[in-house]
Amino acid sequence: MPADSFPRSYDPHEAARRYYPWWESSGYFKGDPNAPGEPYAIVIPPPNVTGSLHMGHALDNTLQDILIRYKRMDGYKAVWIPGTDHAGIATQSVVERQLRNEGLDRHTLGREEFLRRVWAWKQQSGDQIFLQLRALGVSCDWSRARFTMDDGLSRAVREVFVKLYDEGLIYRDTRMVSWDPAGRTVLSDLEVEHEEGYQGELWSFAYPLSDGSGEIIVATTRPETMLGDTAVAVHPDDPRYQAIIGKTVYNPLVDRHIPIIADAILVDPAFGTGAVKVTPAHDPNDYEVGRRHNLPFINIFDESATVNENGGKFSGLDRFDARSAVKAAMAELGFDRGAKPHVMSLGRSQRSGVVVEPIVSTQWFVRMKPLAAPAIAAVENGFTRFVPSQWENTYFAWMRDIRDWCISRQLWWGHQIPAWTCGDCGHITVAKEDPSACEKCGSAKLSQDPDVLDTWFSSALWPFSTMGWPEKTDDLRAWYPTAVLVTGFDIIFFWVARMMFSGIHNMGVPPFRDVCIHGLIRDANGDKMSKTKGNVVDPLGTIQKYGADAFRFTLAQHAVQGRDMNWDDKRVEVSSRFVNKIWQAFRYMHTNLEGYDPQATPTLSVYDHWILARLGAATAKVREALDSYRFNEAATELHAFTWGELCDWYLELSKPAIYGGGEGRQAAQHTLVRVFSAVARLMHPLMPFLSEELYQRLPGVTGTVMLAAFPKVSEFPEDPAVLAEVATLQEAVTAQRRARAEIGLQNKQVLPLLARGERAPALLKHASALRQLAAVERVELITGDAPQGAAAAVIAGADLFTPLDGVIDLVAERARLDKEIARVEKDKSDLEKRLNNPGFMDRAPADVVVGFREKLALADQRLTQLRASRASLA
Structure with missing residues (x-):
């Protein structure tokens, strides 16, 4: 509990230090599979054990925490299971770098000692990201924290591997794969990133016919692969080469004679010279040619992409050094036929960034077509849905064109x-x-x-292995399938799809009902964050500066479905002002509770009924937004109600009652406590520390806001008559303020208000509020013509006039209004010309046209206002 005093400002760091340990030690984060209530489970996308908290983690986990806190408060049997991934190649690379700094390598240490070093490093660094997530305020069930190489999860991995092998869905085969020479491991297709538009070189050279009758010219972007050429292919119908099909050419680099073969699949006679060199061991297309024609497969590289003994005198050269050496040798022999720039796609390892090397290797594979089919059907039939739904197309495109998955990796760290x-x-x-x-x-x-398994093999089992599978546990019974997976679109292929087919194949049903896909966080200019660009934002630094509440609220407020987020810390500064606004509003309530009797049942004022009705509407919108993963709308509605209706209107309207005493004060106190209790609970999923700090300062509370009931719409019945009545007051106040500002009247200059029209009588009962909020001395109802020499304001159903005779210089004001009317009329005319111009309408983007139409509507409104004001001063 906080001290009885209410500090002038909120300290987010003190709140975090006070409440997070209390929540955790009290067991508030723990899920109970035997508890009552509808189950609701989330499994965290496990961050790499090598990692530290970045903006993607911050967004991902803030959104998950919003959901789990909301559902926990709403009576669900909720659990959020955290954990980390062993991240095979990434973790092994970190430890290998450490060894290099010591003058060692893993082969010198040996496998057993190397793995001991990795485990030691994992123990030292592995929980760091959990500490960082705590700083964000997440409410994971830390007692259920898992690691992909825990004993239980390792058992699940073996169970699935053996099952798939026994079913014929895992097999071993020799085929073309992508090799990472830096990591010295094979990669799956998804782990290769293609750099489009790479400026390379296409080099042409001649192979002399073995019988000395001529030569044949071929071209390549990888001259070093000549060392592994075992054929030259031409099209069988190409008249230029029909006479030499079956002959051989001589490769002087390795003293090898290789055949000229006919292949209609590989060769396009219209491209280049119509002749293609064939390196079956180092090119995917050539690999297929080699199999069709039973050619030799000559591997010329070792695991580091250094030329091996099959490269003859080039043996021992790095592949790129070999490229230069081969070009020089062919030029010296007179077989160089020139080079030209060539734009190409270059495959790079997602992990190491080096250019991958196609090689032929014996690896383990998962047969994917039988596994993909039910995973496709689960989304087609609506059991699992993607939010936004557009990502279903991405999922389907990959799953329907899926290829067998290479699951073996030439690493030591991982599941052997x-x-x-x-x-x-x-x-x-x-x-x-x-x-x-x-x-x-x-x-x-x-x-x-x-070899070890691809990291994603164990990650694919995460939703059920973390709950104790293959044992039949209470957790699985209660919480599988999980409610939702919250993740980024960039791992739909790597992880989401693989969890889908793994869950269906092993558990009989998909692992989650919803897949909520969020966008990327980019820098303020819309560029992707990267260390090389120097534009990475440290979330912990932002939390340290502004506090977790403002940071989380900013993430939620800008998490628009289907869009990336451009990040600027200035937005967090704006959110911190909102945090302060809430704090000051609570402070107003707290300092005015003297004499508050919770047992009293005072008669509520129209303003009390109004704010409760508006609170009900806000509650409905927040609930609907959270239930549909529209986090930004939940945050926006919370802001709009708290700042726009509670602070700007109700707190001001409550002051006469609060300061006036009697039953009115009691009614306002009861309303304030009721409203602020609901606000604290509404904001808790988004701003946990602030909400707990405020909740603890409410009179009569026990326990934690974490377990308090999330507000229900039924608690705050609608009252259409009250809403309409106060809406009239609000419109009148707003119109009066605008009209007074138009002519430069001081806020404190109290003047009478003349009103006519069907809604005018409703203003009489709000004379006190009008005086307080719009400097209205008294309200007089009038009929007939508009009074002369008065500032005019118009609301729906009523005309409002403020007499100005003797208050301002009417002649000068008429001149000013005439000038302003002329200016706005010109602006309107210019806008109409644009919108009536077919040339402009055909060329302008849709959003530009919409913008011009909005400006035109505003100009019309402004003119109506100005003309009414001018007419009243005629």
Whole structure:
């Protein structure tokens, strides 16, 4: 509990220090699978154990925390399971860098010692991101924190691997794969990023025919692969080459004669010279040619992309050094036929950034078509939906064109593949438990496959492995499938799709009902954040400066479905002013509770009824927005109600009652407590620390706002008559303020208000409020013509006049109004000319046209106002 005093300003850091440990130690974050209520579960997208909190994490986890806090308050049996991913290649790279700084490498240490070092590093650094997430205020069930290489999750990985293998869905094959020479591991297709528009070079050279009868010219962007050429292909119908099909050419670099073959699939006779060099071991298209024509597959690289012994005198050269050496050698031999610039797509490793190398290798694969089909159907039939729905098309496009997944990686850190090769008979035993003998011949000479599984293999099991599968646990019974996955669009392929088919195949149903996809956070200029650009924003620094509440509110307010977010810390500064506004409003209530009797039942004023009705409307909008993942609308509505209606209107309207004493004061006090209690609960999912600090200062509260009931619309019944009555007052106040500002009247200059029209009588009962809010001395009802020499204001159903004779210089004011009317008329004319110009309308973007139409409507409104004011001064 906070001190009884109410400080002048809110300290977000003190609130975080006070309340987070209390929440956690009290067990408020813990889910109970046996508790009553409808289940609601979220599993966190596990950040890499190497990671630190970045803006993507901050957004992702803020949105999840908003949902889990909302549902927890709303009576759901809620749980949010946190955890981290072992991040095979990323983590191994970090530790290998450390070893290099010590003058060591993993091969010198050996596998066992290297893994000991990785585990030690994980223990040292692995929980750092959990501490950072706590600073954000997230309410994960930390007692359920998981790691993808925990014993239980590792058991799940083996269980699934063996099951898929027994079903024929995991197999071992030799095929073309993408190799990362820096990480020294194979990559899946998704781990290769294609750099489009790369400015390369297309180099042409001649292969002499072996019989000396001529030459054939081919071109390549990778001259070093000549060392592995095993054929030259031409089109069978190309008359230029029909006579030499079946002959051989001579490769002088490696002293090899290679055949000229006919292949209608590979060769386009209209492209280049119509002849193509074939390197089956180092090009995906050439690989298929090699299989069709039974060509030799000559691998010329080792695991670091250094030329191996098959490269002859080029052996030992890095691939790019070999490229230069090959070009120089062919030029010296007289076979260089020139080079020209060539725009191409260059594949790079997503992890290391180096250019990938296509190689032929024996790897483990998952057969994807049978697994993808039910995962596609689950979205088609509506069991799982994407929000926004546009991302379903992205999901379908990849799943319907899916290829088998290469799951083996040449790393040491990760889940080692549970397959053992017999040293005597060569049989491969795949088992959940380490075997002691070959299942075929009984030999004890077994060696486990040294490769590990792709990190995404274990991540794909996350929604059910974190709940104890393959055991039949209470958690699985209560919370699987989960309610929603909140994540970025960039891992729909890597993770979302794989969780979908894994969940269906192992659990019988998809792992979640909704997939909420958010955009990226970009810098203030809309550029993607990156360390190389120097435009990365540190969320912890922003939290330290403004507090977690303002930071989270800013994230939510700008999390528009289907859009990326341009980040500027100035927006957090604006949110911090909102935080202060709420604090000062609560402080007003707190300092005016003397004599408050919670048992009293005073008669409420029209303003009390009005704010409660508006609170009901705001509650409905916030609930609807959160239920549909429109976080920005929830934040916007909370801001609009709290600042725009509660602070700007009700607090001002309540002051006469508060300061006047009697039953009116009691009614206002009751209303303030009721409203601020609801506001604290409404804001809690978005601003947890501020809401707890304020909730604890409400009279009579016990426990935590975390477990208080989220406001229900039924608590605040609608009152259309009251809403209409106060709306008339609000319109009159706004119109009066605008009219007075137009002629430069001082706010404190109290003047009478003359009103006519069907809604005019409603203003009589609000004379006190009009005096307080619009400097109205008294309200007089009039009929007939508008009075002369008065400032005019118009609201729906009433005309309002403020007599100005003797108050201002009417002649000067008429001249000013005439000048302003002329200016606005010209602006309106210019806008109409634009909008009536077919040339402009055909060329202008739609949003520009909309903008011009909005300006025209505003000009019309302004003219109506000005002309009414001018007419009243005639």
